Amino acid sequence: MYQIFLTLRYLTRKKIVIFPILVVWLCLMMMIIVTSIMGGFVDRVRQTNRELLGDIVISNPTAAGWPYYEELQDYLKKNVPEIEASTPVVHAYGLMNLPNRGANAPVQIVGIDPVGRSKVSKFRENLFQQYKSPMNAVDDFVSFGLPKTSEELQKAATDAFEHANQAIDAAEEPYLKARMGLVESPPLNAKSLFAIVPVVLFTGLLLLGAQKKRSFKLLVSAIVILVVGGTTITLIYFWPRIRPHDFRFTEDAYQQAKVNVDRANRTYRFSIDLAPHQKWNSRQELVDALVPRQPTFTVPPEAAARYDTPAAVPKNGCIVGVQVGLFPRDRRGNFDRTHRFDFEKAIITVVPVTSKGGLNLGSAQSEVFALVDDSYTGVYDVDSTYVYAPLEVVQSMAFMRPDPSISPDDKQNWFPPRCNEVLIKLKNSNDPAGLEALSNRIQNTVDEFFEKRTLERFAPLQVETWNQRQAKYLNAVENEKVMQIFILSLMSLVVLVVIYLIFHMIVRDKTRDIGIIKAIGGSELGICTIFLFYGLVIGAVGGALGVISGVAFVTHTNQIHEAIFQLTGITIWDRSVYLFDRIPDTYNAFEVARYYAVSMLAGVLGALIPAMFAARLDAAKAVRYE
Amino acid sequence: MNNTPLIQLRNVHRTYKIGPDEIHVLKGVNIAVREGEFVAIMGASGSGKSTLLHVAGALEDPDYPPAGTARPDDGVFFRDQALHRMSLFARHDLRNRHFGFVFQFYHLLPELNVLENVILPAMVAAPFFMAFLRARPRKKEALELLEAFGLSHRLTHRPNQLSGGERQRVAIARALINSPDLLLADEPTGNLDAKTGQSILDVLINLHKTRGQSILLVTHDPHVAALADRIVHLEDGRIKTP
Numbered sequence: 001m002y003q004i005f006l007t008l009r010y011l012t013r014k015k016i017v018i019f020p021i022l023v024v025w026l027c028l029m030m031m032i033i034v035t036s037i038m039g040g041f042v043d044r045v046r047q048t049n050r051e052l053l054g055d056i057v058i059s060n061p062t063a064a065g066w067p068y069y070e071e072l073q074d075y076l077k078k079n080v081p082e083i084e085a086s087t088p089v090v091h092a093y094g095l096m097n098l099p100n101r102g103a104n105a106p107v108q109i110v111g112i113d114p115v116g117r118s119k120v121s122k123f124r125e126n127l128f129q130q131y132k133s134p135m136n137a138v139d140d141f142v143s144f145g146l147p148k149t150s151e152e153l154q155k156a157a158t159d160a161f162e163h164a165n166q167a168i169d170a171a172e173e174p175y176l177k178a179r180m181g182l183v184e185s186p187p188l189n190a191k192s193l194f195a196i197v198p199v200v201l202f203t204g205l206l207l208l209g210a211q212k213k214r215s216f217k218l219l220v221s222a223i224v225i226l227v228v229g230g231t232t233i234t235l236i237y238f239w240p241r242i243r244p245h246d247f248r249f250t251e252d253a254y255q256q257a258k259v260n261v262d263r264a265n266r267t268y269r270f271s272i273d274l275a276p277h278q279k280w281n282s283r284q285e286l287v288d289a290l291v292p293r294q295p296t297f298t299v300p301p302e303a304a305a306r307y308d309t310p311a312a313v314p315k316n317g318c319i320v321g322v323q324v325g326l327f328p329r330d331r332r333g334n335f336d337r338t339h340r341f342d343f344e345k346a347i348i349t350v351v352p353v354t355s356k357g358g359l360n361l362g363s364a365q366s367e368v369f370a371l372v373d374d375s376y377t378g379v380y381d382v383d384s385t386y387v388y389a390p391l392e393v394v395q396s397m398a399f400m401r402p403d404p405s406i407s408p409d410d411k412q413n414w415f416p417p418r419c420n421e422v423l424i425k426l427k428n429s430n431d432p433a434g435l436e437a438l439s440n441r442i443q444n445t446v447d448e449f450f451e452k453r454t455l456e457r458f459a460p461l462q463v464e465t466w467n468q469r470q471a472k473y474l475n476a477v478e479n480e481k482v483m484q485i486f487i488l489s490l491m492s493l494v495v496l497v498v499i500y501l502i503f504h505m506i507v508r509d510k511t512r513d514i515g516i517i518k519a520i521g522g523s524e525l526g527i528c529t530i531f532l533f534y535g536l537v538i539g540a541v542g543g544a545l546g547v548i549s550g551v552a553f554v555t556h557t558n559q560i561h562e563a564i565f566q567l568t569g570i571t572i573w574d575r576s577v578y579l580f581d582r583i584p585d586t587y588n589a590f591e592v593a594r595y596y597a598v599s600m601l602a603g604v605l606g607a608l609i610p611a612m613f614a615a616r617l618d619a620a621k622a623v624r625y626e
Numbered sequence: 627m628n629n630t631p632l633i634q635l636r637n638v639h640r641t642y643k644i645g646p647d648e649i650h651v652l653k654g655v656n657i658a659v660r661e662g663e664f665v666a667i668m669g670a671s672g673s674g675k676s677t678l679l680h681v682a683g684a685l686e687d688p689d690y691p692p693a694g695t696a697r698p699d700d701g702v703f704f705r706d707q708a709l710h711r712m713s714l715f716a717r718h719d720l721r722n723r724h725f726g727f728v729f730q731f732y733h734l735l736p737e738l739n740v741l742e743n744v745i746l747p748a749m750v751a752a753p754f755f756m757a758f759l760r761a762r763p764r765k766k767e768a769l770e771l772l773e774a775f776g777l778s779h780r781l782t783h784r785p786n787q788l789s790g791g792e793r794q795r796v797a798i799a800r801a802l803i804n805s806p807d808l809l810l811a812d813e814p815t816g817n818l819d820a821k822t823g824q825s826i827l828d829v830l831i832n833l834h835k836t837r838g839q840s841i842l843l844v845t846h847d848p849h850v851a852a853l854a855d856r857i858v859h860l861e862d863g864r865i866k867t868p
Contacts (some may be wrong), residue, residue: 002749521722620686
């Protein structure tokens with residue numbers, strides 16, 4: 001017990017203790033920030049790749065593609081019950097010309113079935129007009145307020161929906177960028193800063209007071225305020241996110257909402273059925289109600305009316321990658337959407353690839369499409385080159401599907417339609433080992449399927465998991481993270497050395513005290529425990545400060561970046577260059593807890609040798625002189 | 627006065643090694659302090675007084691005689707128990723509960739206030755999980771002691787805010803908090819002026835007379851030694867027989 005008592009006294013009354021705490025604090029903060037951001041990158045890369053490809057990809061290495069994919073899909077569905085959905089993809093190369101903008105760009109034309117693609121990947125969620133824009137409205141709605149009484153609830157529902165609809169209205173206005181730019185950086189969260197600053201300031205003042213007045217009570221007060229304040233802030237932050245939302249419409253609110261929703265339905269092809277007094281228990285329910293379930297390439301009637309004549313309306317729509325050149329992007333990553341997205345014309349020319357893999361330049365096919373949406377995956381390569389169009393149209397343009405006028409009986413001219421890839425989504429894909437085993441099974445099934453068909457003109461098919469498909473890139477990113485952690489860990493050895501040196505100084509300074517403690521009956525173990533506990537507390541306090549500030553920094557990285565930009569005009573994170581538009585701002589709680597444990601261990605280890613030295617000090621010698 | 631020896635040193639030697647040299651400080655010292663006795667050890671500087679006190683107080687080990695030369699009754703004995711046969715824990719416990727040290731330079735912990743300095747040995751004595759339960763009665767005892775020594779107005783002062791006499795009284799209170807059997811005082815007035823020194827001696831004599839406190843005091847001052855029941859002269863590491 002006296003060990004804890006003496007440790008606390010030394011902590012409050014020895015100024016030198018600030019230095020090891022500072023070192024642990026800064027080091028842990030650095031570890032958390034760097035590993036969280038690097039880890040965030042790795043996770044985002046992995047997640048995005050998976051979202052793009054689904055779980056398993058069947059492909060062959062030629063651009064000419066391969067036939068019988070529909071039969072293969074059916075065969076796989078029958079023989080591999082773990083498959084939830086699959087969809088074919090065609091890749092072609094060409095040029096996109098936007099006559100209204102006077103722009104053109106080389107692109108990769110990707111033929112897909114939008115509904116099927118959405119079943120295996122996050123295609124639907126990446127669409128701005130059909131998903132993200134209304135989702136912003138949902139977010140505005142859901143994050144609104146914390147109503148308690150029924151009156152507050154009604155008001156909140158009305159206000160929130162009005163708010164949501166203002167956002168929807170804004171989507172049609174030129175000031176869309178300012179209101180809800182796709183990746184607009186969130187403003188600096190003043191609420192969070194104001195919540196944290198007084199607690200930190202007050203705790204700091206009390207700690208200073210405790211230091212100056214040598215008051216144990218002030219120290220305890222500071223700790224209590226830090227704990228209570230921290231808990232309160234945590235609750236303020238997380239409670240709105242974890243509490244169940246329950247909005248009910250009153251009759252009036254319903255009527256008001258209905259007008260707005262009807263308008264939204266017309267504009268965005270929502271199909272919301274707002275029953276009176278409807279109750280949405282969760283965000284998902286609201287999302288399901290507000291956001292259309294199936295993405296489409298069709299041009300909505302309101303948009304078709306903007307063309308001069310009905311004949312001028314393109315038969316097919318296309319969805320372009322957001323970075324193909326439609327919207328300029330500033331250094332902060334915002335897309336300038338001031339130029340209205342008007343379902344305008346896009347002329348796409350495809351250069352077909354022959355079945356032998358050569359370019360068929362003489363038969364380049366051009367087709368007029370209407371831009372119906374833009375897709376934003378966050379992967380620059382995809383967003384800057386992909387243009388999605390209906391599968392059959394792209395197949396025809398790329399000569400991968402025979403002309404519909406040719407009968408399959410015409411053996412001379414007819415050929416089976418070809419695709420480049422089949423993407424597969426599994427029912428349960430969370431187990432990486434299981435995924436690989438299943439991938440092998442699918443490979444066997446594919447081989448078995450093609451044994452019955454002649455494939456001599458096509459390269460054999462490969463079945464890969466999303467992980468294997470991107471292995472080279474993912475492993476490089478992963479290795480980079482491991483390397484960084486390794487280098488940081490080496491740097492963190494400095495913490496051990498600093499703690500050791502300071503404890504060495506403290507022990508030398510406290511030689512006489514150690515003699516006195518021994519003279520009044522303190523044992524070697526007791527003396528050793530004082531310094532080990534001292535090290536533990538330094539690790540714990542410095543670690544706690546490191547965790548708080550590191551996590552606060554990580555979760556507010558984008559706001560801090562934004563604030564630096566606002567204040568100085570300097571952009572550290574140039575989003576026009578990086579793969580992702582936002583700096584990763586999530587942390588791994590388990591990893592943070594592990595670092596915290598390591599910081600405490602570092603405190604103990606750093607103090608170990610000086611503590612053992614202290615325990616072995618000659619008491620009689622220590623008390624002999626002043 | 628009880629005739630049982632409380633502490634007994636029989637043929638105690640102590641040698642220090644300084645570099646290649648060996649300094650033989652205690653050369654076969656024999657001394658006993660009975661319960662309730664006030665013994666003063668007198669001697670010149672360097673005669674081995676402090677070493678004798680540290681050895682008697684289990685703060686320092688005497689030399690272990692070469693194998694084969696040791697006699698079974700040599701060594702330091704507390705109530706006839708040989709210290710060198712005690713476990714390490716028992717010797718810590720001995721210093722904590724049975725001995726109380728008072729040093730020439732007070733040796734208070736500068737980070738603790740007066741009350742905390744006094745109560746510290748009681749905290750050391752308390753088992754870890756009993757410390758909270760025992761804190762209140764021990765605090766009461768400490769307050770009583772400090773009041774008896776006229777320090778109740780200085781409870782929250784730190785040692786550097788006290789005078790020399792006050793510091794030494796705090797040190798005596800600290801030595802007494804666990805009601806030790808033997809008070810070991812190493813030149814307790816050596817660092818004080820005559821008047822303050824006298825007041826400290828008054829405290830010790832009062833303790834001896836009212837509580838029957840056994841005291842082993844080391845001094846080079848004959849006036850201080852004269853207050854003891856018995857004076858033992860130490861000269862060049864040996865007890866000088868009159």
